Amino acid sequence: MYRAVIFDLDGTLLNTIEDLADAVNSGLETLGYKPQPLEKFYRFVGNGAVKLCTRALADCSANTDDISKLHELFSENYRKHCTDKTIPYEGIKEMLVSLNEKGIKLAVASNKPDEFTKSLITSYFGDGLFSSVHGKREGRSTKPSPDIVNDILKELDIEKDDVVLAGDSDVDIMTAENAGIDSIGCTWGFRPKEELASAGAVYLADSAEKLQKIIAG
Numbered sequence: 001m002y003r004a005v006i007f008d009l010d011g012t013l014l015n016t017i018e019d020l021a022d023a024v025n026s027g028l029e030t031l032g033y034k035p036q037p038l039e040k041f042y043r044f045v046g047n048g049a050v051k052l053c054t055r056a057l058a059d060c061s062a063n064t065d066d067i068s069k070l071h072e073l074f075s076e077n078y079r080k081h082c083t084d085k086t087i088p089y090e091g092i093k094e095m096l097v098s099l100n101e102k103g104i105k106l107a108v109a110s111n112k113p114d115e116f117t118k119s120l121i122t123s124y125f126g127d128g129l130f131s132s133v134h135g136k137r138e139g140r141s142t143k144p145s146p147d148i149v150n151d152i153l154k155e156l157d158i159e160k161d162d163v164v165l166a167g168d169s170d171v172d173i174m175t176a177e178n179a180g181i182d183s184i185g186c187t188w189g190f191r192p193k194e195e196l197a198s199a200g201a202v203y204l205a206d207s208a209e210k211l212q213k214i215i216a217g
Helices: 017-030 038-044 049-056 064-081 092-101 114-125 147-156 170-179 193-199 208-216
Strands: 004-007 105-113 132-136 163-167 182-186 203-205
Touching (some): 092 105, 105 114, 132 147, 170 182
């Protein structure tokens, strides 16, 4: 049994894809570009908001100024509408409560801006379940850098052998490897199971129930 688990947010705990796509597409239309189809956003997300906007404009012959403008518009739109269509994945809330009751510390490490990360965790899971919640912050490298994991380990006072990282993309698996901790690939998220396996996930979980068994034994 692990003493702590670090979760990715988007595609792992919450299905945020529609709200992310809507916020970006609203910005694209404001700038005079055509909106991108929803299915493309499964590949656009995973490396933070700036990269999301950059990818959304990649085939639009956009300049750097438009990327910055889109990022600003996205942030404004997402701040207002980040809970419109977002929902937790099946069984996630129950799993988190059960792990917490077993004394396993819960944390979140996301490339989503810290403001949105903390807001969404509070909105959907309340206060008290998570011991540490970190999104993208100034001066700290984003995943797959191990910075965010190392910050959480220090906060929780947990050794690397006692913690596992659960996420839905190769970025999460690489983050765990770079931090020297175990990883669980969550196959219900934004990226295919094959990507997680190829990235070297130590475990694969196809449900919240399976994830809990891996974490808690």
